[in-house]
Amino acid sequence: MTASGVRVRIAPSPTGEPHVGTAYIALFNSLFAKKNGGEFILRIEDTDATRSTPEYEKKVLDALKWCGLQWSEGPDIGGPYGPYRQSDRKHIYGEYVERIVAAGHGFRCFCTPERLEKMREAQRAANLPPKYDGRCLSLSAEEVTSRMAAGEPTVVRMKIPAEGSCKFTDGVYGDVEIPWDAVDMQVLLKADGMPTYHMANVVDDHLMKITHVARGEEWLASVPKHILIYRYLGLEPPVFMHLSLMRNADKSKLSKRKNPTSISYYTALGYIPEALMNFLGLFFVQIAEGEELMTMDELAGKFDPENLSKAGAIFDIQKLDWLNGRWIRENLSEEDFQHRVLQWAMENDRLKAGLALSQSRISKLGELPDLTGFLFKSDLNLDPSAFVKIKSPPEEILEILNTVQPDLEKILEWNVGSIEAEMRAVADRMGKKLKVVVAPLFVAVSGSSRSLPLFDSMAILGRAVVRQRLKLASQAVASLVGPKN
């Protein structure tokens, strides 16, 4: 335990590509620990077994390490309060759920998914917020025992006070009051015996001695449930701080449909981690104009959670570009710069794999930049005319690009085999030949119709870059399609 006793954490769920929002919250926690002489730890929250994958867990850890964030306890390095992955802690939670049930604060629920769906439908129809209606609240102990003995699937839900409201003070939002009426009788233990996020999160924050919970504002509405769980277990809740989400320039929530949100996108384009951290860290400090270029230590020195605004941090790519440029030009030695360039080129085996694909296609080495350049470019500067050579009319190209984009999101493991399988499935579904579907993709991904093999190139570029290129291609092609009558 550190002198200050302050312990904070980042608790990512490995269910998708690491998001810049995760880096933003992680940075806040890391700076908070640094400023207070505390510990910053990492816990993997994988209670959602259907969506969590080891591949994503590795990506989250790699991405946060790439950012230069260092935790003192975590699934990769262990620590005194491990294990740090919730699926490895399954055996821990049951006892806490039982304590809540035994004290009369929780109850067994046997409602089937079909019944719950009907209930929600009726609530929607009556314009009521969807919420468990409490049907199983009054089951007798005998009935519960006999239904469980008969093997009926069951979950444990928490009871919610019938009246009044939950009042708490949030480090960012100040005094908050949420009526109990707005809080659902949350499932704590699922039918498969796994805890829900809420249950595991509270138990782990307690056992890992977390003193301050700083996370995204989307969790603010869950605080009443968490406070109740702490209360039901006779435990003291930590201090809560809910950070406003990052937003697009138009104030909408930062989402991959508008802006690339994957850390891997920024890595692939050659942003340097110090600049990304500098950019995100500026939301947590108050500085005068001209002082923007800051290292992580300088950020920690000036860090002040009081500066946080509820308005949200605007993800201004131009500012990030400006900072990145300044970092490259002003803060890297010549040697460091060269080292970073090589590191970046070799990342994800990009250079090696690109060369392997090129060898059979060139007669002089000097042809390499033209052939492989698209694997490294941050922007293809795609001109709509690039699509004119394709046989399909613009309407068909647009339809293909728009169909492929959501399909690529379905791929679980991003590799040549899975990309090819998905593309064949799209072609089948659209009733088109594979070659018709891939022709526009070639141009979208590489900027040219004569290039390296498409599926390999997509695998090398990574999902985040491919997503962005297809989006830009759709926009370019849309400009060729006349307005609908």
Ligand code: GLU
């Ligand atoms: N697993 C949650 C997430 O990924 C963490 C929320 C929290 O920090 O409590 O958003």
